[in-house]
Amino acid sequence: MRPIPMLERAPDFSMNVAAPPEALVTVQDLKVQIGTDDGVVRAVDGVTFDVPRGRTLCLVGESGSGKSITGRALMNLLPPSGRIAGGRITYSGRSGEAIDIGALDPRGKQIRSLRGKEISLISQEPMAALSPVHTIGQQIVPVVRRHLGLSKREAEARAVEMLGRVGIPRPAERLGNYPFEFSGGMRQRVCIALALSCQPRLLIADEPTTALDVTTQANIIDLLQELQREDGLSILFITHDLGVVAEIADDVAVMYLGKIVERGTVDEIFADPRHPYTQALLKSVPRLGAGRNTRLAAIRGMVPSPFDRPTGCDFHPRCDLAIKGLCESEDPGTTMLGPRRDVRCVLQRNGGAGHA
Numbered sequence: 342m343r344p345i346p347m348l349e350r351a352p353d354f355s356m357n358v359a360a361p362p363e364a365l366v367t368v369q370d371l372k373v374q375i376g377t378d379d380g381v382v383r384a385v386d387g388v389t390f391d392v393p394r395g396r397t398l399c400l401v402g403e404s405g406s407g408k409s410i411t412g413r414a415l416m417n418l419l420p421p422s423g424r425i426a427g428g429r430i431t432y433s434g435r436s437g438e439a440i441d442i443g444a445l446d447p448r449g450k451q452i453r454s455l456r457g458k459e460i461s462l463i464s465q466e467p468m469a470a471l472s473p474v475h476t477i478g479q480q481i482v483p484v485v486r487r488h489l490g491l492s493k494r495e496a497e498a499r500a501v502e503m504l505g506r507v508g509i510p511r512p513a514e515r516l517g518n519y520p521f522e523f524s525g526g527m528r529q530r531v532c533i534a535l536a537l538s539c540q541p542r543l544l545i546a547d548e549p550t551t552a553l554d555v556t557t558q559a560n561i562i563d564l565l566q567e568l569q570r571e572d573g574l575s576i577l578f579i580t581h582d583l584g585v586v587a588e589i590a591d592d593v594a595v596m597y598l599g600k601i602v603e604r605g606t607v608d609e610i611f612a613d614p615r616h617p618y619t620q621a622l623l624k625s626v627p628r629l630g631a632g633r634n635t636r637l638a639a640i641r642g643m644v645p646s647p648f649d650r651p652t653g654c655d656f657h658p659r660c661d662l663a664i665k666g667l668c669e670s671e672d673p674g675t676t677m678l679g680p681r682r683d684v685r686c687v688l689q690r691n692g693g694a695g696h697a
């Protein structure tokens with residue numbers, strides 16, 4: 342995990358006074374359930390957030406907190422045994438029309454025309470996204486032809502342009518290569534080129550840099566930021582790496598056991614974390630400038646099994662600040678600290694005056 346570069350920044354509360362940024366996608370009280378042999382998993386358990394136009398929202402949290410399933414729900418692309426069990430995902434289409442993503446048939450024409458063209462996904466494992474038996478050109482060109490209505494020649498030119506933009510040397514020649522002929526970092530760049538080739542408006546990047554070395558990670562983050570500046574792309578970036586969050590996020594939502602426990606701008610979350618879980622996550626990451634002997638604090642205990650959820654606040658068994666008689670029995674509910682800033686902790690009730 343990388344150190345956090347700027348933990349001590351002064352909070353930027355300007356977002357609280359300026360007009361709220363226009364949302365490209367709004368998620369309200371989303372619930373996703375997945376059927377398994379052991380029972381039903383409440384993988385996403387009532388989350389609310391939005392991804393504004395041209396901004397990056399990072400979803401962070403430990404493994405199993407529901408980040409990937411939330412990202413996939415935005416494309417209505419859930420595992421076969423998964424279903425949206427409640428809430429609403431509203432996507433603002435190119436002509437301003439509100440599209441209820443969860444109401445679309447997951448195999449239907451409308452969602453298939455949105456996937457790739459309007460909403461794209463890059464995942465942690467580029468090989469899973471690419472066919473090993475087709476060249477890169479054979480994979481990008483037909484998608485571009487179908488979604489952008491280009492001729493074969495125009496689509497090839499677009500594919501070469503995208504491969505060049507993501508930093509693949511000699512892109513015209515590489516169009517004829519197979520995925521195994523690229524290094525891990527280059528394959529991830531190919532996936533980004535594929536994901537962005539139809540100029541989507543929303544990119545869901547699910548741990549896209551986790552499997553890569555730190556230099557390639559930094560290059561890919563720079564690349565996404567450049568594409569965002571140029572094309573006004575909105576990004577939902579899923580990661581457990583707070584160093585990456587510090588670099589790429591505008592806004593942050595911290596997930597724990599299917600719920601968002603804290604939400605705010607990146608400055609608010611890093612400089613003034615209110616939830617004990619967010620505070621513990623931040624304490625578990627090295628800080629630049631911290632003394633050599635500074636100890637990193639691991640979060641005690643494990644994420645509970647989704648089949649054996651704690652009563653009251655989900656985090657109370659691991660929380661150093663839990664109040665006996667209260668946190669194990671009462672659902673903390675959501676306390677709004679600002680228009681786009683909220684926290685689920687009983688210690689933050691009464692307007693969030695006190696720090697947890």
Ligand SMILES: Nc1ncnc2c1ncn2[C@@H]1O[C@H](COP(=O)(O)OP(=O)(O)OP(=O)(O)O)[C@@H](O)[C@H]1O
Pocket residue numbers: 375376377382383384402403404405406407408409410411420581647
């Ligand atoms: N295909 C599936 N079948 C059954 N359960 C699943 C499936 N995919 C996810 N889950 C369960 O849903 C919950 C949320 O998983 P999810 O993958 O969204 O977490 P995550 O925060 O993205 O974790 P990671 O960082 O490990 O990917 C977990 O309890 C997980 O076990």
